[in-house]
Amino acid sequence: MGDSEFGIDPATMQRIAGEIADLAKRGIQLGLVIGGGNIFRGAGLAGGGFDRVTGDQIGMLATVMNSLAMQDALHKRQIDARVMSAFRIDSVCEHYRRDVAVDHLQSGRVVILSAGTGNPYFTTDSAASLRAIELAADLMIKATRVDGVYSADPVHNPSAEFYPRLSYDRVLRESLAVMDATAVVLCKEHGMPLRVMNINLEGALQRIVQGEDVGTLVTSGEES
Secondary structure, three states, X not given: OXXXXXXXXXXXXXXXXXXXXXXXXXXXXXXXEOOOOOOOOHHHHHHOOOOHHHHHHXXXXXXXXXXXXXXXXXXXXXXXXXXEEOOOOOOOOEEOOHHHHHHHHHOOOEEEEEOOOOOOOOOHXXXXXXXXXXXXXXXXXXXXXXXXXXXXXXXXXXXXXXXXXXEHXXXXXXXXXXXXXXXXXXXXXXXXXXXXXXXXXXXXXXXXXXXXXXXXXXXXXXXX
């Protein structure tokens, strides 16, 4: 949603799509998991007294909307992209199957994985971790609005310490704001390296793919 308070900001969408297209043209296999908080948050509806399951289902549909918008932006750049949903919306997009998703990736298509896990009570972070593990990704990238992981919110605490490298154990022990605990545990148990970066930093995705040390790397190894 860029600097807006709601919805999809066309300029932001086009910029991010452009960076993804550049990577795809270089032969990088890309699976995208896009949230839906710019349109709807299930937890917000539940906080207003509505049923949590219904709220989460609406939130999952919001991720499909964002995914379709990204697919369109990529198609306009001559990038073959496929939206796959965790639950069936056959007239809108493909139903997610791991083997089909792998075939798409190996054929050079960008796969956009929508509708979370298809189940309530799971966040987009958990869905991203699950899909990264299922598809045997080399790296999971968590795109945020800050440059990585800090000891506190750097927006409200300018003296917060930046962590260039962390272990999953420390993230869990200190409840650092990386992803929800379920997503972190999934990555830890399956040895999925995670890099947290600022999606608003132009060119950051390309630098990560080139092996540069951008943002915070979270692994099961040593910290710094």
